[in-house]
Amino acid sequence: MSGIWYYMERDMIKWVRGKIAVVALLVMPAAWLIFVGLALPVTFTGNYLDFITPGILVMTMLASSLQGGALLMFDKILGFLNKFLALPTPRESILFGKILFITIRGVIQSTVILIVATLIGATILSPAQYGMIYLILILFGILLSGLATTLALYVGDHDSYAAVNTMISMPLFFTSSALMPYSVMPPWLRAIATVNPLSFAIDAIRSVESGIVPILQVGILAVLCIVILAICMQVFRRMTV
């Protein structure tokens, strides 16, 4: 178990020391929030900032996870993975350490977004509501980082992974319920948006904001998380022995 922590710590030290990467990761989502939340000439709802914040939060989690997916692949390419696999530490802790780090990094970014959103006029929620938002984001982060890490390991080279990454992230974001409510979407977009996994997390956070406890959605997310982790572990085992 402790192996997971030390693997996470290593990535954390490396991330924090690459100062530009930290700044970039924090500025990007804040910029999105400000430009889209405040500057977009159309508003679909009363407080558009409140409406768009969940979308930006989930998008940040997605971007951070997809970007973090490359970490394990690089460890493999640079020869670190072989060194780690020859250690007596349970091998799965390599994978879980990555997932933990990527999720923590996503949560740090999300916190910055929540602070910026509040500063520029989003409604302040109760501690319980914030807690629930974090729970959803963490579950979503684990799910995505597990998927991204395994996918990158499977794809194996950086160029291909970067292509897959771009191919997934942008369409997924624009066809979700992040930017506009279902009611104003054209029917074809509504059909896509309702089955988009991003919308699922976004809608759950919106329910929290409107005072509902989305037990069903959190439950489904949790179950999905466990299933995906189990699959990732299997793939990881098969790819590393």
Added chain:
Amino acid sequence: MNAIETHDLTRYYDALCAVYHLSLTVNNEIFGLLGPNGSGKTTTVLMLTTLLTPSAGSASVCGYDVARDGEKVRRQLSYVPQDMAVDIKMTGRENVLFFAHLYGVTDPKGRTDEALAVMELTDRAGDLVKNYSGGMRRRLELAQALVHEPRVLFLDEPTIGLDVAARKKIWEHIRELRKNGMTIFVTTHYMDEADQFCDRVGIISNGKIMALDTPAALKSQLMKDVITARFSGTFVAPAIEGIRLIACNDGEVSFTAENGREALPLVAQALNRPGMTVHSLSMREPTLDDVFLHAVGNQEEPHNFDEHRFQTMLRRSK
């Protein structure tokens, strides 16, 4: 109980056989596995360190089977792969401490300082590895490997890409470790280093052990002196009693003889035939290079250099 033991260890990559019925016993010594590129050295190390499952046969490290008791095997060994993998954004101490934590040693801080001191890195332990030289990075990797006091140490090309002084230093450290009771399994391309520092060497070619003994014994099997002739023209192997041909390529041919001084004129005479001109003749004691060429034959690389395949390989290994 032997530190390393293999019985008919075999590994196939699809149809290609990388290691074929390899049987070895290694104990408290520096054992060098020598062989041309693609001969199965690294595959052997990967199987012994549980990073690759054998296709057939068995291997054990400190009495634990590599296929069944993976975790117990990994507790006994340390593995330093070829591609120097240390985190350059972390300090030397952080790099070693990270491994100390992962090995779960008691008193990780104390052990880290000890390992750094053994590798003479104490002065620079607080610097980022970014500022380390190649030799220091290699020593740092050794410190990482030593932090849990393994009984068996696997080193894949430990001195590749280092300058002469750094290489000598690495080997001195390895010797010191052997003195303290560790078993060290090394793969290397550098014959002179293997000759000088390994207690025993195994020469592997196409996955098979071709020669296995102490460097001195291997050299004495090749008789006493080596005579090398440089020539031009077509080479026809001469038959001279008491003189053996060991290798011939690119206008250079080597023989061994019990008594080089007496053999020298005989060789000169035999080579002096129409269609062939001898430019020079020299005589020296045999080195491990000669043993290697004799055991492996003159096969060079397994295939001719193929630009397209080389590019594909580079892209894959990225």
